[in-house]
Amino acid sequence: MRKKIIISKPYVKECKSEIFGDAVRLCANITMINPNTNKKEDKECYFEFERNCKKYLCPERSDAFVTGLLSSAMELDMDIEFEAPISERLYYQLTNYYIPIVSKSNSYYPLYNIQLFGPCDDNQIKNEKAVATGCSGGVDSFYTIAKHISEEIPDTHKLTHLICSSSSTSDSVKERIIKTFISTFYGVKEIAKDCNLKAIGCFNNLNEFYVFPYKAFNMFYTTTFSSVCFALQKLISIYYVNAGDPISKFALDLSTLPHGYDSSIFDVFTVSYINTENLSFYSTGVECIRIEREKFISDFKPAHKNLTVCAVNSFYDKTNKYKNCSLCAKDLRTMVDFYAMKKLDNFKEVFDVDNFKNHKVKLIGKMMGLNKKAYVHEMKKEAKINNVKIPLGSYFYAYLWYKPIKHLRLMLKNSKIIRKIYYKFNLDYKLNGYRSSTYDFYQGKYKNK
Numbered sequence: 534m535r536k537k538i539i540i541s542k543p544y545v546k547e548c549k550s551e552i553f554g555d556a557v558r559l560c561a562n563i564t565m566i567n568p569n570t571n572k573k574e575d576k577e578c579y580f581e582f583e584r585n586c587k588k589y590l591c592p593e594r595s596d597a598f599v600t601g602l603l604s605s606a607m608e609l610d611m612d613i614e615f616e617a618p619i620s621e622r623l624y625y626q627l628t629n630y631y632i633p634i635v636s637k638s639n640s641y642y643p644l645y646n647i648q649l650f651g652p653c654d655d656n657q658i659k660n661e662k663a664v665a666t667g668c669s670g671g672v673d674s675f676y677t678i679a680k681h682i683s684e685e686i687p688d689t690h691k692l693t694h695l696i697c698s699s700s701s702t703s704d705s706v707k708e709r710i711i712k713t714f715i716s717t718f719y720g721v722k723e724i725a726k727d728c729n730l731k732a733i734g735c736f737n738n739l740n741e742f743y744v745f746p747y748k749a750f751n752m753f754y755t756t757t758f759s760s761v762c763f764a765l766q767k768l769i770s771i772y773y774v775n776a777g778d779p780i781s782k783f784a785l786d787l788s789t790l791p792h793g794y795d796s797s798i799f800d801v802f803t804v805s806y807i808n809t810e811n812l813s814f815y816s817t818g819v820e821c822i823r824i825e826r827e828k829f830i831s832d833f834k835p836a837h838k839n840l841t842v843c844a845v846n847s848f849y850d851k852t853n854k855y856k857n858c859s860l861c862a863k864d865l866r867t868m869v870d871f872y873a874m875k876k877l878d879n880f881k882e883v884f885d886v887d888n889f890k891n892h893k894v895k896l897i898g899k900m901m902g903l904n905k906k907a908y909v910h911e912m913k914k915e916a917k918i919n920n921v922k923i924p925l926g927s928y929f930y931a932y933l934w935y936k937p938i939k940h941l942r943l944m945l946k947n948s949k950i951i952r953k954i955y956y957k958f959n960l961d962y963k964l965n966g967y968r969s970s971t972y973d974f975y976q977g978k979y980k981n982k
């Protein structure tokens with residue numbers, strides 16, 4: 534007999550929480566073999582919100598739990614059985630298209646072609662017609678926000694809410710997940726205030742039903758993220774999914790792509806198969822390349838204050854003067870792009886622009902040496918349009934220093950001894966000017982040995 538994830542009828546319960554104070558949860562009991570302990574467990578899965586969200590929760594449907602656990606079931610080769618109905622359209626689309634196509638296209642992973650068992654319902658759920666998007670504070674989030682509060686967007690599609698969810702965690706320690714969520718939610722509330730939108734926070738424990746270190750949870754995450762909207766089905770009718778890459782990069786098989794891609798690369802496909810009678814999803818930003826999104830937000834005031842692209846500083850770490858370290862590859866890519874469009878001064882509050890200007894030749898060279906060819910090409914094209922000169926010295930830094938370092942790092946990355954030397958002698962700090970996020974991990978690891 535095939536293994537199953539069994540989802541009980543969802544229920545709502547009020548509780549006290551260290552995150553929200555007075556909170557409310559949409560819950561269901563999940564019976565399955567826990568992939569981390571290999572033992573059969575009966576455990577509560579929940580989506581927690583501030584108490585005032587109670588009227589928006591939808592215990593009549595299993596949609597939130599089926600989508601939330603779908604990638605886990607596909608990874609573990611377990612069917613899903615649910616007691617309360619799911620949206621009939623969702624059931625039809627998942628079983629006939631999403632599950633068979635994604636599993637067939639990612640057989641190397643592997644993801645399995647599983648089955649769903651349970652009742653369906655095609656009745657519409659009455660909701661408040663809210664229009665929402667997720668918010669990380671990055672370029673893609675601000676593009677979606679700036680675009681959907683503008684005059685050109687029809688009223689029915691204008692943004693009303695920003696959603697902050699804990700669903701993207703790669704951590705397994707609850708205290709740390711809570712701490713990160715509280716700080717992230719604080720940041721999202723600030724952005725919402727500046728954009729005249731409402732912010733909703735959702736803390737959930739979906740990660741506990743996935744195999745650690747959460748590969749499927751973090752690689753095939755669009756259905757998991759959509760589960761928060763399904764939990765709030767009595768509020769939201771439209772949700773904008775922030776696209777990572779343009780449509781030209783579309784691929785269903787992640788093994789054909791270079792390292793660093795996840796299922797957001799096929800979000801256009803995913804969103805068309807999670808639309809229901811009640812909720813419409815759109816992949817926003819898929820219509821343009823990154824530098825076009827940056828251009829779109831370059832004069833958007835809330836972004837000047839809040840843009841956070843950094844791969845080193847955590848989102849809204851209040852101990853740092855700037856929200857971005859202004860030295861990592863992601864920051865430099867964004868800063869040099871704004872420099873090329875003569876808009877960098879707009880972002881003085883979030884980037885160390887003075888330091889950039891003082892070390893312009895080297896830092897532009899670093900951006901060109903460390904980033905993908907396509908990004909450098911887009912930047913140079915933009916600089917040409919705006920008559921911004923790329924210093925000759927930057928090319929020397931790029932080709933004679935940063936590119937060789939990048940290649941050397943790729944070659945040596947799998948050597949434990951080299952990694953040990955690299956972190957023991959603080960070479961990450963000496964070469965980059967900032968502490969690598971893996972530093973503590975390696976320091977701790979070697980100390981323990």
Ligand SMILES: [Zn+2]
Nearest residue numbers: 843844858861
């Ligand atoms: Zn950074």
